[in-house]
Amino acid sequence: MNRRLEIGIAGRELKKSSFAWIERLASELDLKGACFTRPDGSIRVTAEGEEPALQEFARKIERGNMFGTVENFFIRWEPADNRGFRVLVGC
Numbered sequence: 001m002n003r004r005l006e007i008g009i010a011g012r013e014l015k016k017s018s019f020a021w022i023e024r025l026a027s028e029l030d031l032k033g034a035c036f037t038r039p040d041g042s043i044r045v046t047a048e049g050e051e052p053a054l055q056e057f058a059r060k061i062e063r064g065n066m067f068g069t070v071e072n073f074f075i076r077w078e079p080a081d082n083r084g085f086r087v088l089v090g091c
Helices: 016-029 052-064
Strands: 001-011 032-037 045-051 069-079 086-087
Touching: 001 052, 016 032, 016 045, 016 052, 045 052, 052 069
Parallel strands: 032 086
Antiparallel strands: 001 045, 001 069, 032 045
């Protein structure tokens, strides 16, 4: 069954260069979604797909050390809304 998750990453000196890694990981796991920087500088990731792939995606992002100094990290699970993956700039 398809699910959707939202990941929030907040901290100091967050590296936007990690977006390419996140997009590659999503593609490898056949996930769809988006990755963008919020006005407060935090990073938000949404992804949809099969639950085991989403769990692996979340686990790898949480363990990743490419973000800088992470002060807050969350994962929220939701029903899927069937969108493609995109990196959004200026959101």
